[in-house]
Amino acid sequence: MAIVHMKNIVKRYGSHLALDHVDLDIGEGEILGLLGPNGAGKTTLIHALAGIVGFDSGEINVFGKEQQTNLMDIKRQIGLVTQEITVFTDLSAQENLEFFGGIYGLKGEKLKERIDETLAFVGLTEHANKLPTKFSGGMQRRLNIACALVHQPKFLIMDEPTVGIDPQSRNHILETIRQLNEQGTTILYTTHYMEEVQNLATRVVIMDKGHVIADGTIPELVHKIQHEEKIKLEVEEPSDMLLEKLRKLEGVKQVSLHGKEIHIISQVGAGNLDRALSIAKDFGEIRSVSAEKPTLEDVFLTLTGKRLRDREEE
Ligand SMILES: Nc1ncnc2c1ncn2[C@@H]1O[C@H](COP(=O)(O)OP(=O)(O)OP(=O)(O)O)[C@@H](O)[C@H]1O
Numbered sequence: 001m002a003i004v005h006m007k008n009i010v011k012r013y014g015s016h017l018a019l020d021h022v023d024l025d026i027g028e029g030e031i032l033g034l035l036g037p038n039g040a041g042k043t044t045l046i047h048a049l050a051g052i053v054g055f056d057s058g059e060i061n062v063f064g065k066e067q068q069t070n071l072m073d074i075k076r077q078i079g080l081v082t083q084e085i086t087v088f089t090d091l092s093a094q095e096n097l098e099f100f101g102g103i104y105g106l107k108g109e110k111l112k113e114r115i116d117e118t119l120a121f122v123g124l125t126e127h128a129n130k131l132p133t134k135f136s137g138g139m140q141r142r143l144n145i146a147c148a149l150v151h152q153p154k155f156l157i158m159d160e161p162t163v164g165i166d167p168q169s170r171n172h173i174l175e176t177i178r179q180l181n182e183q184g185t186t187i188l189y190t191t192h193y194m195e196e197v198q199n200l201a202t203r204v205v206i207m208d209k210g211h212v213i214a215d216g217t218i219p220e221l222v223h224k225i226q227h228e229e230k231i232k233l234e235v236e237e238p239s240d241m242l243l244e245k246l247r248k249l250e251g252v253k254q255v256s257l258h259g260k261e262i263h264i265i266s267q268v269g270a271g272n273l274d275r276a277l278s279i280a281k282d283f284g285e286i287r288s289v290s291a292e293k294p295t296l297e298d299v300f301l302t303l304t305g306k307r308l309r310d311r312e313e314e
Contacts, residue, residue, distance in 0.1 A: 033201030138169020
């Protein structure tokens with residue numbers, strides 16, 4: 001059963017079309033990974049869904065209810081973890097949770113119980129009385145998540161919850177997501193980390209330039225480009241001219257550079273392995289060559305023409 005139904009959503013910022021007729025359904029119990037290059041419209045989509053920003057046209061239903069006319073009711077059942085950490089720096093971890101729990105109508109014993117449970121769940125019990133300014137980046141992110149969880153939402157939306165944190169905190173957060181889902185929470189989250197999506201998501205949606213350009217399970221998406229192969233060519237001197245020549249080969253869809261390794265996404269059977277080798281030979285020594293089936297990262301690259309890690313490499 002779909003708990004979210006978005007149809008034909010259009011959102012403009014001035015003349016810029018941030019969401020261009022987006023359709024998206026989210027099924028109960030899913031972990032939906034939302035991927036897209038910078039500026040694709042992921043945050044705008046999430047904010048429109050959570051009722052943080054309005055939209056110009058289209059229809060959103062959440063839990064079977066029309067969103068605009070049932071906003072407060074819907075918000076009570078949603079948890080939103082924003083990209084920026086939105087905790088109060090002059091309140092302790094516990095006081096932050098008291099505040100956010102109070103907003104959602106929790107009080108007395110129930111509030112206290114939920115605060116204790118939530119702090120334990122994100123591993124911050126021992127730090128309950130400390131100010132977030134004394135926390136590491138990862139602990140702050142965990143508190144940020146706790147504030148969105150204290151009211152036990154049925155549907156949790158997370159905007160890049162693991163960006164810029166140490167691997168241990170990241171694993172902790174991923175485990176938190178997994179456990180919440182096992183307990184029945186539906187989760188939508190955006191990330192720039194392909195491994196996270198591969199490990200966690202039950203379905204993936206890829207956005208680019210305000211459009212949903214792919215939607216399916218990982219095997220389904222990989223299957224879409226099954227008729228393609230990835231040729232990896234490690235060369236001594238990967239010049240721009242060499243890359244340009246490779247791009248011009250018939251059947252080649254993408255050429256990208258990773259250190260000294262050139263990745264070529266090409267149609268299977270186009271004979272481009274031999275052609276690429278013979279071109280590369282003219283540009284110097286070839287260190288290694290291989291051909292393999294595409295991965296989800298390649299699906300992303302083929303569909304958007306961009307690498308997912310642009311942001312980290314900036
Ligand atoms: N408040 C705003 N005013 C004007 N333009 C905006 C505003 N918010 C977003 N945009 C523009 O809308 C487009 C989509 O932005 P959005 O933040 O939704 O993308 P994103 O996919 O979340 O990107 P990122 O991965 O960098 O967070 C971008 O071109 C952005 O510059």
